[in-house]
Amino acid sequence: MNWLNDNVNALSLLGAAAILILSAFIIGKYLKQMKTDKGSGELAKENWDGIGEYKNALPIGWALSFVGTIVWAAWYFLAGYPLASYSQLGEYNQEVKSYNTKFESKFANPDKSTLMSMGEGVFLVQCAPCHGVTGDGMNGKALNLSKWGSEAAIVASILNGAKGSNYPLGEMPAGLLDAESAQAVAAYVMQEISVVKKTKNPALVESGRALWATCAACHGEDGKGMAGSAADLSVYGDAKFVVNVLGMGKKGMIGNMPKFNDGRLTNVQKTAVGTYVSSLAK
Amino acid sequence: MFHWLERNPFFFAVGVFLVIAYAGAVTILPDFMETARPVVGTKPYTVLELAGRQVYIKDSCNACHSQLIRPFKSETDRYGMYSLSGEYAYDRPFLWGSKRTGPDLMRVGNYRTSDWHEYHMLEPKSVVPGSIMPAYKHMFKNNADIDTAYAEALTVKKVFNAPYDQPNMPKLGTHEEAKKAVMEEAALVVADMKSQEVKEAFKRGEIKEIVALIAYLNRLK
Numbered sequence: 001m002n003w004l005n006d007n008v009n010a011l012s013l014l015g016a017a018a019i020l021i022l023s024a025f026i027i028g029k030y031l032k033q034m035k036t037d038k039g040s041g042e043l044a045k046e047n048w049d050g051i052g053e054y055k056n057a058l059p060i061g062w063a064l065s066f067v068g069t070i071v072w073a074a075w076y077f078l079a080g081y082p083l084a085s086y087s088q089l090g091e092y093n094q095e096v097k098s099y100n101t102k103f104e105s106k107f108a109n110p111d112k113s114t115l116m117s118m119g120e121g122v123f124l125v126q127c128a129p130c131h132g133v134t135g136d137g138m139n140g141k142a143l144n145l146s147k148w149g150s151e152a153a154i155v156a157s158i159l160n161g162a163k164g165s166n167y168p169l170g171e172m173p174a175g176l177l178d179a180e181s182a183q184a185v186a187a188y189v190m191q192e193i194s195v196v197k198k199t200k201n202p203a204l205v206e207s208g209r210a211l212w213a214t215c216a217a218c219h220g221e222d223g224k225g226m227a228g229s230a231a232d233l234s235v236y237g238d239a240k241f242v243v244n245v246l247g248m249g250k251k252g253m254i255g256n257m258p259k260f261n262d263g264r265l266t267n268v269q270k271t272a273v274g275t276y277v278s279s280l281a282k
Numbered sequence: 283m284f285h286w287l288e289r290n291p292f293f294f295a296v297g298v299f300l301v302i303a304y305a306g307a308v309t310i311l312p313d314f315m316e317t318a319r320p321v322v323g324t325k326p327y328t329v330l331e332l333a334g335r336q337v338y339i340k341d342s343c344n345a346c347h348s349q350l351i352r353p354f355k356s357e358t359d360r361y362g363m364y365s366l367s368g369e370y371a372y373d374r375p376f377l378w379g380s381k382r383t384g385p386d387l388m389r390v391g392n393y394r395t396s397d398w399h400e401y402h403m404l405e406p407k408s409v410v411p412g413s414i415m416p417a418y419k420h421m422f423k424n425n426a427d428i429d430t431a432y433a434e435a436l437t438v439k440k441v442f443n444a445p446y447d448q449p450n451m452p453k454l455g456t457h458e459e460a461k462k463a464v465m466e467e468a469a470l471v472v473a474d475m476k477s478q479e480v481k482e483a484f485k486r487g488e489i490k491e492i493v494a495l496i497a498y499l500n501r502l503k
Contacts, residue, residue, distance in 0.1 A: 046285065092353035092364065099355050125360055130398060133411055141401060141409060255395020255474060264359055 100266070107268050112275070115239075115268075119276025122269050126260070127277075135280045143252060149237050150281040151200060154186035155179070162231070164251030169218045169230045176214055184208035185215060193223035194236035237281075239274025246270050320371035326435070326444040327372060327501065328452045329460050330467045330489070333431035334498025337491045338377070341418060347387045348379035349502070362389040372444055384415060391503035396474035399496045404477075418492075422480055426494035432460050468493050471500070 003009050044053045107114065124133065130142035137144035147153050159182055161174035177185060183201065188208025190199040199205065220226040223233040235241045247270075249259035260270070287294045327335060338344065351357050353364040365388050370376045394402075401408050404422065406415040435454055438444040446454035454460055471493050472484045480490050 044285065046289070089353055089364075092355070092358075096355050096358075129394070129409060138409065141398065255397050258393050262362060264362060 103266065103268075110268060110272070115272040115275040116279065118269065119272035119274070122265065122273050123276050126265070127273070130257070135277065142257070145277055146280045148281060149241060149278050151186045151190045153281070154189055154236075155182045158182040158185060165231060165245070166248050166251070167225070167230050168228070169226075172218070172230075177211065181207075181211050185211050188212060189215075189223065189233055189236065193233050194238075195234070196237040237278060239271045239278055242274030242277045243267075243270045246273065317367045318371065319368050321366055321368035324369055324371055325451055326438065326446055327498070328463070328467060329428060329431045329435050329454070330426075330464045330494055330497045331501050332434050332498075333426040333428050333464075333489075334491075334494035334496070335377075336427065336431060336434070337421065337495045338498060341421075343387075344377045344379045346381055346383035346415070347385065348382055349376075349386065349388045350378040351386055351388045357386075361386045362392070372438070374438060374442070384413075387499070387502055389503055391500045394499070396471055396496050396500060397476065399499050400475050400477065400492065403492055403495070421492040421495060422477055422490055424491045425483075426489045426491045428461065428464050428489060428494075429457075431494075432457055435460070464489065467497060471496050 003013070041054045041056075044055045046053055107118075110118070123131075123135070127135075130138075131145055132138040132141070135145035147156075157172065158177050159174065159179060162172040164171065184204040184207040186208070187199040187201040187204040188211075190196055191202065191205045192209070215223075218226070218230040219233055220230075225232040232241075232244065235244070245257075246260040246265065250257040265273070287297060349365075351361045351363070351365045358364055369388075370378075398409060402410070402415075403418045405417055406413040432454075435444075435446065439446045439454060445451045453463055455463070465487075468484065468489045472481055475481065475493070475496070477492075480492060483490055484493070
C-alpha cells in the first residue's frame with residue numbers, strides 16, 4: 001500500500017507535519033519568553049486568591065482561524081464530505097453490488113460438485129429449520145424431501161393428491177387413479193416426460209401412456225403443465241422443479257412455506273438448492 | 283468578554299448546556315424526523331399481539347433473540363431485508379437486542395408457521411437440533427393476561443395517539459369489544475396448533491400464553 005496515493009492520507013500527513021513544526025516554533029518562542037520576560041501590562045479587575053490576570057488583547061490571527069474553523073466545519077458537515085455523500089444503506093448497497101459481481105463471475109458456470117456444496121450450505125440455513133438437517137421433514141413437521149422427486153412420490157401424489165402449490169388450475173385431488181394405474185403412470189412420467197428418462201418398471205410404461213389422459217387434462221399432453229397452469233412435469237427430478245417451488249411457495253400441511261423470491265437467493269443459489277434437494281431422493 | 287461568565291459558574295454551566303444541546307439537536311433531529319415515521323403498512327399491535335409481546339418480554343426472549351437486521355449482506359442473506367427505524371414506530375419498548383444466541387426474529391412471521399412456533403416452544407430440539415434454548419412448557423399452562431394488554435393498548439392510544447380505530451388500522455373499541463376481537467384472533471392461531479390441551483382450554487374461553495406469543499411472532503414480518 002502506497003500511503004501517499006490516497007488524498008486523505010496525504011492531507012493528514014501534511015497536517016501532522018504542519019502541527020509539529022508550528023508546535024516546535026511556538027513552544028520555543030514561549031520558553032524563551034519565560035526566561036527573559038518581565039511582568040508588564042495592564043491588570044484586569046479580578047484577583048483570584050492573590051493571583052492577578054493581565055488584560056490581554058484578542059490575538060487577531062487566533063480569532064480569525066477560530067471563526068474560520070467554525071465556518072469550514074459548517075460547510076463540511078452540511079455540504080462537503082462525508083454527511084452529504086455517505087449513508088450506511090448506501091454502503092450496504094455497494095457491498096451487495098460488489099459481492100454480487102464477484103459471485104456472478106466466480107459461479108457463472110458452476111459444476112455439479114460446486115452446486116452440491118453450495119446447495120447444502122443454503123439448505124442448512126434456509127430449509128433445515130423445517131425440513132430438518134437431513135431433509136427428512138422431522139417427523140412430519142414439513143415435507144420429507146428424502147422421497148420427494150422420486151417415482152414413489154408420483155404414486156403418492158396420485159393416491160393422496162397434491163396440495164398447496166398455488167397453480168391456477170388448483171389443487172390436485174386424491175384418488176384420481178387406483179394404486180396399480182398410479183404405478184403405471186408414474187413409470188410413464190419417469191421414462192417419457194421427466195428429465196430422469198428411466199424407470200424401475202419399464203414394463204408398465206405403455207399402460208401408463210394409455211392412462212395419461214386423466215393427467216393430461218391439467219398437465220397437458222406433453223406434461224409441461226400448459227404454460228404454468230399446473231406443475232411442469234418435464235422438469236420432474238431436476239433442480240428446476242425445486243426452483244419452481246422456491247419461487248411459488250407452498251401451503252403445506254403445517255403452514256405456509258414462504259416464497260423465496262425476496263432476493264435473498266440468487267438464481268445460481270436456487271439451482272444449487274434444487275440440485276442438493278433432488279439428490280436427497282436418490 | 284468571558285470574564286463575567288467565569289465569575290458566575292451557574293451561568294457558565296447554562297452556557298455549556300446550551301452549546302452542547304444545540305449541537306445535539308442539529309445533528310440528531312433532522313435524521314430522526316425523516317426516519318422515525320411509521321413505514322407504510324405498519325400498524326399498531328392488536329390486543330392479542332400485545333399480550334404475546336408481554337409474554338415475550340416476561341420470559342426474556344430478547345435476552346437471546348434480537349429484532350434488528352443490520353444492513354450487511356451476511357445478515358440480509360440469512361434474515362431478509364434489513365430493518366428500518368420506521369418499522370418500530372409502535373414498539374414500546376423496542377426489543378432490538380444485541381445478543382444473538384438465537385437467530386434474529388425481525389422477519390420470523392414470513393418464514394415460520396404457527397405450528398413451527400408451537401414445536402419450538404414445547405421442545406426446541408425437535409425443530410432445531412443442537413439448540414440450547416430451554417423449553418417453555420409453562421406457556422401451554424398459563425393464561426395470557428388479556429386485560430393488561432388491553433390496558434396497554436388503551437394507554438398508547440390515549441397517550442401516544444397510536445392510531446387504533448382508524449381506517450385500515452386495528453380495532454380497539456371498548457373492553458368488551460376488544461375481548462371479543464381477541465377471541466376471534468386467537469381462534470385462528472389455535473386452529474393451526476396441535477396441542478389438545480390448548481384447544482380444550484380455548485373452548486372453555488381461556489387463552490394460553492403460547493397462543494398470544496404465536497400471534498405476536500406471526501406478526502413480525
